[in-house]
Amino acid sequence: MSNRVLLLGGTGEARQLAARLAATPGVEVITSLAGRTRDPARLEGATRTGGFGGRGQLAAWLTAERIDAVIDATHPFAAAISAAAVTASGQAGVPLLQLRRPGWTAGPGDDWRRIPTLAAAATGLPGERVLLTVGRTGLEVFAADQRRWFLIRSVQAPDGPLPARARLLTARGPFTVPGELALLHEHEIDVLVTKDSGGELTAAKLTAARQLGVPVVMVDRPPVPAAPAVATVAEALAWLSHGCPAPAARGRD
Numbered sequence: 072m073s074n075r076v077l078l079l080g081g082t083g084e085a086r087q088l089a090a091r092l093a094a095t096p097g098v099e100v101i102t103s104l105a106g107r108t109r110d111p112a113r114l115e116g117a118t119r120t121g122g123f124g125g126r127g128q129l130a131a132w133l134t135a136e137r138i139d140a141v142i143d144a145t146h147p148f149a150a151a152i153s154a155a156a157v158t159a160s161g162q163a164g165v166p167l168l169q170l171r172r173p174g175w176t177a178g179p180g181d182d183w184r185r186i187p188t189l190a191a192a193a194t195g196l197p198g199e200r201v202l203l204t205v206g207r208t209g210l211e212v213f214a215a216d217q218r219r220w221f222l223i224r225s226v227q228a229p230d231g232p233l234p235a236r237a238r239l240l241t242a243r244g245p246f247t248v249p250g251e252l253a254l255l256h257e258h259e260i261d262v263l264v265t266k267d268s269g270g271e272l273t274a275a276k277l278t279a280a281r282q283l284g285v286p287v288v289m290v291d292r293p294p295v296p297a298a299p300a301v302a303t304v305a306e307a308l309a310w311l312s313h314g315c316p317a318p319a320a321r322g323r324d
C-alpha cells in the first residue's frame with residue numbers, strides 16, 4: 072500500500088477513509104480541507120487546511136511532500152479542486168483516484184426537473200413556496216426573486232445576498248422522512264430545489280417530496296475531467312492496497 076496519501080476531504084466518505092487509513096500500519100494519511108466549515112468534524116490522521124494556490128502549486132506540494140497517491144474525496148460539486156487534482160497529479164506523476172458517491176436517480180412517482188446549474192434553477196421555479204437545500208453558497212442567484220417565499224436550509228448560515236422573503240434554517244443531516252414530511256407540511260412547500268449530492272444522509276427530502284407530490288428541481292453535478300473513480304470507501308482502500316492500478320478512466324456520472 073502507498074505510504075503517504077493525500078486525501079482531499081470535506082465529505083463523510085473522506086472522514087471514514089481517513090479513519091481507515093490512519094489505522095493502517097505503514098500508511099500516513101494527510102487530509103486536506105478547504106477551511107470553509109467553521110467547526111469541522113474531527114478527523115483521524117494528519118490534516119492541513121486551506122487552498123494550495125492553484126493546480127501548479129498543488130503539483131509542487133505533492134512533490135515536496137513526497138506523496139505516493141492522491142484520493143479526491145471532495146464533494147461532487149467541488150469542481151475546481153477536482154479539476155486541479157487531475158492536472159496536478161498528472162504533472163507530479165502521482166496516481167489519482169476519485170471517490171464519488173453515486174448521484175440520485177428518480178423513481179416511479181417522482182416529479183424531478185433536472186437543471187444544469189443553480190442559476191438555471193432560479194429561473195422559472197414551478198412553485199411559490201420553495202425549500203432550498205443547495206448549501207450556503209451560490210444563493211445570490213435567487214436574491215432578485217421578490218415574489219416567492221424561500222425556506223433556506225444549510226449547515227452554516229449563508230453570507231451572500233438572499234431573497235427578500237426568506238427564512239433561514241441551519242441544520243445538519245441525517246434527516247428522516249417523517250421529519251422532512253413535517254417540514255414540508257409546516258411551511259406549505261410546493262417546490263424543492265436541491266443539488267444532486269447523492270448519499271443516504273440527505274435523501275429523505277426526496278422521499279417526502281414524492282409522497283406529497285412536490286416537484287423537485289435537481290441541479291446536475293458539474294463536469295469534472297475524467298480520472299479513475301470508485302463509489303465506496305472499501306473500493307478506495309482496495310485501490311491503494313493493490314498499488315494504485317490505473318483502470319480505464321470512468322470519471323463522474
Ligand SMILES: NC(=O)c1ccc[n+]([C@@H]2O[C@H](COP(=O)([O-])OP(=O)(O)OC[C@H]3O[C@@H](n4cnc5c(N)ncnc54)[C@H](OP(=O)(O)O)[C@@H]3O)[C@@H](O)[C@H]2O)c1
Pocket residue numbers: 079080081082103104105107120121122123124125126129144145146148149150151152153155205206
Ligand atoms: N460545493 C459543495 O456543495 C460542497 C458541499 C459539501 C462540502 N464541500 C467541501 O467544501 C470544500 C470546498 O468546496 P468548494 O465547492 O468551494 O470547492 P471548489 O470550488 O472546488 O474549490 C475552490 C478552491 O478551494 C480550495 N479547495 C477546495 N477544496 C479543498 C480541499 N479539500 N483542500 C484544499 N483546498 C481546497 C482550492 O483552492 P486552491 O485553488 O487555492 O488550491 C480550490 O481551487 C471541499 O473540500 C468540498 O469537499 C463542498
